[in-house]
Structure formats: C-alpha cells, structure tokens
Amino acid sequence: MAGPGLLERTPSTKRPPVRSWLKVKVRALLNLRRLLALLLVFAATLFGGYLALVSFHDEDRLSVGEIRMSIDPGHKGALDVYVPLVDWGARFEAIRAPLRVKVDLQTIDRTVAQSLAEGKSLDVQQVRREARDALANYLRKLIALVVAAALVLGLLVAFAIRSRVPRLRWTSLLAIVTSLGIGVALVVLIPPRGEISDPQYYAHGPDIPRALEAVEAARRTSGVLDQELDAQLVGLARLVVAPGRRRSLADQPVITVASDLHNNTVGLGVLERLSNGGPVFFVGDLTDRGSQLETSLVRRSAHSGKPFVFVTGNHDSDYLARALAGEGAIVLTRTGRMREDGTTDKRLVHTIEGLRVAGYDDPYERRSAESFKDRYDSVPDPVEQDKFTGWLMPLIGKVDVVMVHEPALIAPALQILKDKPPQQPLVFLVGHTHKADLQKQPGVTVINGGSVGAGGTGNLSEPTALGIARFVFTLKPSFQPLAADLVSINPGTGSSSARRERLDPTG
Missing domain, CATH: 3.60.21.10 (Metallo-dependent phosphatases)
Incomplete structure (x- = not known):
C-alpha cells in the first residue's frame, strides 16, 4: 500500500490564485474610470465653449446705423451681412471655420438716410474703420468668453468628479489645455482672411430676384443710388454711393x-x-x-x-x-x-x-x-x-x-x-x-x-x-x-x- 507521503506527491491541476484575477479586474476598471473621467472633462470643456459661442452676441453703433453681431455654427464658413427689414443680405466665403459670422443691420440712422436722399455723399472710409473696429472688438470678446466658459465648465466637472483616480491635477490640466486649444483654433479660423470678394446675395424665401432688383432700382434725383457690398470693408462690407457711375439695371430686359x-x-x-x-x-x-x-x-x-x-x-x-x-x-x-x-x-x-x-x-x-x-x-x-x-x-x-x-x-x-x-x-x-x-x-x-x-x-x-x-x-x-x-x-x-x-x- 502506498504511504501518506506518496499520496501527497500525487500531481494535481493548479488554478490561478483568485487574488491575482481580482487585481487584473480592478486595474481594468480603474483604467476605464480614468478614461471616462478624462472624456467627461474634455466633453464638458468643449460644451462650455460651444454654449458661449452660440449664445454670445454684441451690438455696436456705427455712423450709418446699429449692427448686431453673432455666430451661427454648423455651416460652410462665411461672413453674412444681413438686413432683416428687407429680408436680404450678402454672404462672403472668407472664413475657414465651419460657422457664419453674422452681422445684422438692425437700424439705419435717419439723418444719414436723409442726407443720402438729398444727394450728399457718404464717408466710406469712416464706415470702414467703424465696421472694422466693431467686428474686431466683437471677436476679441467672443474668443475670451468662449475660452473662459470652456475653462469654467471643464474645471467644475473636474472638481465634481475629483478623486484619486484620476487625480484632480490631471483633469484640471486637461480642462486648461483644451480651453487654450479652443482659443487658438478660434483665433486662427474665425477672423476673415485674404480678400473679401464675390458676394453671394441671399434671402430666407424664394424672392431673392426681387431683392436684387430693389438694390439696382434704388434712385435719387441726381441719378442712380448704386448700393453694393464691397470687398474692402474688413469683416463686413462697405456702402458705396456712386451716382451715375454704373448703368442702372432697372427696366432693362x-x-x-x-x-x-x-x-x-x-x-x-x-x-x-x-x-x-x-x-x-x-x-x-x-x-x-x-x-x-x-x-x-x-x-x-x-x-x-x-x-x-x-x-x-x-x-x-x-x-x-x-x-x-x-x-x-x-x-x-x-x-x-x-x-x-x-x-x-x-x-x-x-x-x-x-x-x-x-x-x-x-x-x-x-x-x-x-x-x-x-x-x-x-x-x-x-x-x-x-x-x-x-x-x-x-x-x-x-x-x-x-x-x-x-x-x-x-x-x-x-x-x-x-x-x-x-x-x-x-x-x-x-x-x-x-x-x-x-x-x-x-x-x-x-x-x-x-x-x-x-x-x-x-x-x-x-x-x-x-x-x-x-x-x-x-x-x-x-x-x-x-x-x-x-x-x-x-x-x-x-x-x-x-x-x-x-x-x-x-x-
């Protein structure tokens, strides 16, 4: 008969320790938790910037009237100059970001309109400077606000989920880096670059040909009041008053x-x-x-x-x-x-x-x-x-x-x-x-x-x-x-x- 010593040496199948398997599972869960926490902070930072981008608008007063500036994302990049009163505007494809910088002419100064009707000229250079300054000021405010909103919401989420996995310094650093990245992207992609030319006229209904005719048919006693949106007005357009310079298209076949x-x-x-x-x-x-x-x-x-x-x-x-x-x-x-x-x-x-x-x-x-x-x-x-x-x-x-x-x-x-x-x-x-x-x-x-x-x-x-x-x-x-x-x-x-x-x- 075999003795007890022989039985103890009988080979048997070995199983991995339960403790090692649990360590692997815990480590995987911790890594997943880190990843989800970082993604949550990243998404919150982007969302904060997006909310500021779509909600912020600004008004400014030029010598010709009052304008309202805003951003409309989700479109082919363009600068839109729009007159709500007559439901038509002009679009310049001069922006690389997938959004439209919208400039709506809210009011027209009555004194300026009356002087134009009486045959007086418009100081185009002054309007250019005012429009350039207004748009530049708006874009500076917008970019600063977007970066601030992105940073605040990102940090709030980082603090809300703070724990040792991941550590607060990593989530907060991610929020800071993402916010700064958003700011750099906006600085590079939003301001109009190069020559702003070839306007595309548009309206929100099917009557754009009538709007075009209205532009050409505008008249005053000394001749034709020819209004057009010009490429030289940085970020906006210029209003050119050049009576009689062009042949009027009114009443032409x-x-x-x-x-x-x-x-x-x-x-x-x-x-x-x-x-x-x-x-x-x-x-x-x-x-x-x-x-x-x-x-x-x-x-x-x-x-x-x-x-x-x-x-x-x-x-x-x-x-x-x-x-x-x-x-x-x-x-x-x-x-x-x-x-x-x-x-x-x-x-x-x-x-x-x-x-x-x-x-x-x-x-x-x-x-x-x-x-x-x-x-x-x-x-x-x-x-x-x-x-x-x-x-x-x-x-x-x-x-x-x-x-x-x-x-x-x-x-x-x-x-x-x-x-x-x-x-x-x-x-x-x-x-x-x-x-x-x-x-x-x-x-x-x-x-x-x-x-x-x-x-x-x-x-x-x-x-x-x-x-x-x-x-x-x-x-x-x-x-x-x-x-x-x-x-x-x-x-x-x-x-x-x-x-x-x-x-x-x-x-």
Missing part, C-alpha cells in the same frame, strides 16, 4: 434661363413664379427619357414663359420636342425652328425679344422610334465637337445668344473664340452639369443656371440645390450683356441665395 428639370414638376412652379410672365430660355433635359408619359407631365412648361424657347438635352426626345412645338414653344435645332410635324424652317437664327438666337439640339437626344433608349455618351467625341464648331463659326457676328445643352460640346469653339474674340458680344446658355456656373472671356459669356429640378426625381439621394439664372441685357444702342444672377433655392427650406455678376464693361 431680362430673360430667365433654366435647364435640367428631369420631371420634377415642383420646379415648374418655381420657374413660373420667377419668370413672372417674361421670356424663358430652357436649355434641355425637361425629362428623363422624353416618353409620352413624361411629356404629358411637363407639357405645361411650354406656357411657363412668353415666349418659351427650348433646345433638347440628352434626356429629352424628338417626341417631346414635337409636342412642345405643338404647344407653341419655340423649339430650336441646328437646322432651324421645329414645327409640330418635326420639320424645320431652315432658318438658323431667329429674333426673340430683340435677341438674335440660335439653338443646337443635343446629338444624344432620345428617339421615339428607338423606344426612347439611352443614347447618352458621357463626353461628346471630337466628331460631335467639330460638327458644332463648324455649325457655329459662320454665325459669329450674326447671333447674340446660342443655346446648347452640353458644355463639353462647345469647348473647342470657346478656345477658338478665346484666341480670336468676336467683335460683338456672344452669350452661350448651357446646362447638363446641374451646377450653376458663369464663365467669361473676351467677348464671350457662358451661363449655366444649374438644375431647376434640383437634380430631378431620380436624384433624391444626392442633395442638389434648385438652380436657375436670370440674364439682364440691353439692346440700346446694340446688344450688350449687363448682368447674370445665379439663383439657388434649397428645396427643403425654401431659403434662397443669388450671386450677381456684372457683365458690362463698366460693371
């Missing part, structure tokens, strides 16, 4: 330029309101396929302007073009104006609203005989580009406006015109890209209003603004482009903006 509805009939209502019974030049893609059903949806577009001038896009069809011609629309093609039966009058240039207009139907438009199948090519090939250039060149000097859906189609022709500018102004109206754009070169202007259908009913996954353009011109003593307004409307909120570009040589 205007056409509405639109394209790319893509069956979104909501855009037709906007088009009808903005055209206000005036001429509409539609540069293709009323539909997605140009089928009979789609044509019935958009047929009313032929009556959205007087007249309604149309060229096809790659998403339109010969069936749609004939239907619009039957409704009284002026449907232009490379061989002339289309009749309801599909034939053309062979006249390449037609006089419309005093303008000499030609249109080029899209080479990839769909055909009813082919069941409206897709004939789209992403980029027109050189053969199609050469066809367009060969069609256009004999018309130079005989035409004022050329309508063509695809911008890439006209690229070689633009290069030729750049090397040899036309003697008389020439304007191209294009579409297709769904992005508003304005290009200028000597003697030539290219206007793209964007997508009046906000990308269309088949483009709901990509946020696209509803875009439209207004082209202002004069016929006296001869055709001369004066201005282009690129109007953008948010289809969700109805808020709108517009960028006005002067096209006349004195603009």
Whole structure:
C-alpha cells in the first residue's frame, strides 16, 4: 500500500490564485474610470465653449446705423451681412471655420438716410474703420468668453468628479489645455482672411430676384443710388454711393434661363413664379427619357414663359420636342425652328425679344422610334465637337445668344473664340452639369443656371440645390450683356441665395 507521503506527491491541476484575477479586474476598471473621467472633462470643456459661442452676441453703433453681431455654427464658413427689414443680405466665403459670422443691420440712422436722399455723399472710409473696429472688438470678446466658459465648465466637472483616480491635477490640466486649444483654433479660423470678394446675395424665401432688383432700382434725383457690398470693408462690407457711375439695371430686359428639370414638376412652379410672365430660355433635359408619359407631365412648361424657347438635352426626345412645338414653344435645332410635324424652317437664327438666337439640339437626344433608349455618351467625341464648331463659326457676328445643352460640346469653339474674340458680344446658355456656373472671356459669356429640378426625381439621394439664372441685357444702342444672377433655392427650406455678376464693361 502506498504511504501518506506518496499520496501527497500525487500531481494535481493548479488554478490561478483568485487574488491575482481580482487585481487584473480592478486595474481594468480603474483604467476605464480614468478614461471616462478624462472624456467627461474634455466633453464638458468643449460644451462650455460651444454654449458661449452660440449664445454670445454684441451690438455696436456705427455712423450709418446699429449692427448686431453673432455666430451661427454648423455651416460652410462665411461672413453674412444681413438686413432683416428687407429680408436680404450678402454672404462672403472668407472664413475657414465651419460657422457664419453674422452681422445684422438692425437700424439705419435717419439723418444719414436723409442726407443720402438729398444727394450728399457718404464717408466710406469712416464706415470702414467703424465696421472694422466693431467686428474686431466683437471677436476679441467672443474668443475670451468662449475660452473662459470652456475653462469654467471643464474645471467644475473636474472638481465634481475629483478623486484619486484620476487625480484632480490631471483633469484640471486637461480642462486648461483644451480651453487654450479652443482659443487658438478660434483665433486662427474665425477672423476673415485674404480678400473679401464675390458676394453671394441671399434671402430666407424664394424672392431673392426681387431683392436684387430693389438694390439696382434704388434712385435719387441726381441719378442712380448704386448700393453694393464691397470687398474692402474688413469683416463686413462697405456702402458705396456712386451716382451715375454704373448703368442702372432697372427696366432693362431680362430673360430667365433654366435647364435640367428631369420631371420634377415642383420646379415648374418655381420657374413660373420667377419668370413672372417674361421670356424663358430652357436649355434641355425637361425629362428623363422624353416618353409620352413624361411629356404629358411637363407639357405645361411650354406656357411657363412668353415666349418659351427650348433646345433638347440628352434626356429629352424628338417626341417631346414635337409636342412642345405643338404647344407653341419655340423649339430650336441646328437646322432651324421645329414645327409640330418635326420639320424645320431652315432658318438658323431667329429674333426673340430683340435677341438674335440660335439653338443646337443635343446629338444624344432620345428617339421615339428607338423606344426612347439611352443614347447618352458621357463626353461628346471630337466628331460631335467639330460638327458644332463648324455649325457655329459662320454665325459669329450674326447671333447674340446660342443655346446648347452640353458644355463639353462647345469647348473647342470657346478656345477658338478665346484666341480670336468676336467683335460683338456672344452669350452661350448651357446646362447638363446641374451646377450653376458663369464663365467669361473676351467677348464671350457662358451661363449655366444649374438644375431647376434640383437634380430631378431620380436624384433624391444626392442633395442638389434648385438652380436657375436670370440674364439682364440691353439692346440700346446694340446688344450688350449687363448682368447674370445665379439663383439657388434649397428645396427643403425654401431659403434662397443669388450671386450677381456684372457683365458690362463698366460693371
């Protein structure tokens, strides 16, 4: 029999001590507690700074009136100058932080307004200095307050959760460093940098074109009171009073330029309101396929302007073009104006609203005989580009406006015109890209209003603004482009903006 000594030496399975396992668990919990405490202090510091940023505003009085300055975060960086009384303003994209510095003109000094009405001039340099000082003072106060609020809330949370894990000196140091970091970021990112130019006019409703007209139509006895927001007023704008310096746009002919509805009939209502019974030049893609059903949806577009001038896009069809011609629309093609039966009058240039207009139907438009199948090519090939250039060149000097859906189609022709500018102004109206754009070169202007259908009913996954353009011109003593307004409307909120570009040589 085995003795007791032998039994004691029998091998057995060893288990880790319970105490070691508990130490590992406690250490993990302590580390998690440290991390959560630090994150809480960090978040509280950021939140304190954010509260101060969005809540602080300041008022200051300039010689022209009283302004209110505030911050609106969560937007593309910009400086907004806004007049609540008339619900319009100007936006300068001169700030790198994702927020808008808002300057609202609350009141206008009655004495200044009266002196302007009597023909007296405004001391622009004084307004510049006052505005610069007001904005700089506001930003200094804002940054100091944000840093202080961030530090206070961060330290309060640090003291509220003070314990040995983590120690107070670490949480308080985190609050101090974070607050200072916020201050440095604000100093670097908020103040406007570089030249403040190219204002984008905006309003909170769909009536921005009327606001633009109001700016141009302001008058006084000695001539035109031309008001504009100028790039030289640091952080704000300058009010320029220069009577008679520019040609007034009041009472000048205007056409509405639109394209790319893509069956979104909501855009037709906007088009009808903005055209206000005036001429509409539609540069293709009323539909997605140009089928009979789609044509019935958009047929009313032929009556959205007087007249309604149309060229096809790659998403339109010969069936749609004939239907619009039957409704009284002026449907232009490379061989002339289309009749309801599909034939053309062979006249390449037609006089419309005093303008000499030609249109080029899209080479990839769909055909009813082919069941409206897709004939789209992403980029027109050189053969199609050469066809367009060969069609256009004999018309130079005989035409004022050329309508063509695809911008890439006209690229070689633009290069030729750049090397040899036309003697008389020439304007191209294009579409297709769904992005508003304005290009200028000597003697030539290219206007793209964007997508009046906000990308269309088949483009709901990509946020696209509803875009439209207004082209202002004069016929006296001869055709001369004066201005282009690129109007953008948010289809969700109805808020709108517009960028006005002067096209006349004195603009």
